[in-house]
Amino acid sequence: MRTINTVAEWLRYEQEEKLSQKRVGFVPTMGALHNGHQSLIEKSIQENEVTVVSIFVNPTQFNDKEDLKKYPQSHDEDVDVLSRFNVDVLFYPEYPEIYPDDFNYKISEQSFSKKLCGASRPGHFDGVLTVVMKLLNIVKPHRSYFGEKDYQQLLLIRDMCVAFFVSTEIIGCPTVRDDDGLALSSRNKLLSVTDRKKASLFPKLLKSEKNSGDVIRELEKEGITVDYIEDIDSRRFGAVYFGNVRLIDNVPVPK
């Protein structure tokens, strides 16, 4: 696996490897890789000649600086995982490489990004859309892989690519869950043992036939702080807090 840290180095690699003539799959991540990330990587490897994974903990999408400070990092393990999978390139840039403008320019979506996670994390999706646009402009992949676990993000990125004529195919991949149903997330590592046990109630109630109001009441009865549970267009979205660890999930609206 080749590790590339700068845009200039990427451009050289792209030329040397004649990437414009190859199928390139791209999996953007913030590291602390788990089986959810690995499912995206496997799909990209199956469907493309070259797979590029980026690891970049994007500061502009963290509205809470404490949340950014404690975001899990496990770089050595991540490199082991990517090498084991035979990923072709790890793109691992630092902030100035991605933000030469220091976030003076940004992509803003005006409606859906203000709802759900966007309502409680102001500016979050500006950061997400901006970094994804920058990464897509650098890597120029044929296909890009995103998890349904972050469904609102997936929809916003898909629509952004249409709006800005970005010619990559956005591929949504199913949510990978632990045995008890909790969606895998880098943030799960931050849960206490007691909270981790309790956390399985979140997907269980989300999938139940109760209406969203009853799901909120049930979660709160169990002492879980709810940010939102909302049904939009046949999808049920939810976000909860365990202490200051925020977990999100979504399922088709149960019938």
Ligand code: AMP
């Ligand atoms: P992150 O590193 O959390 O920014 O995630 C990088 C990519 O992995 C995003 O497209 C996520 O939606 C996806 N992802 C994260 N967790 C899961 C999961 N449990 N199942 C499937 N995809 C996931």
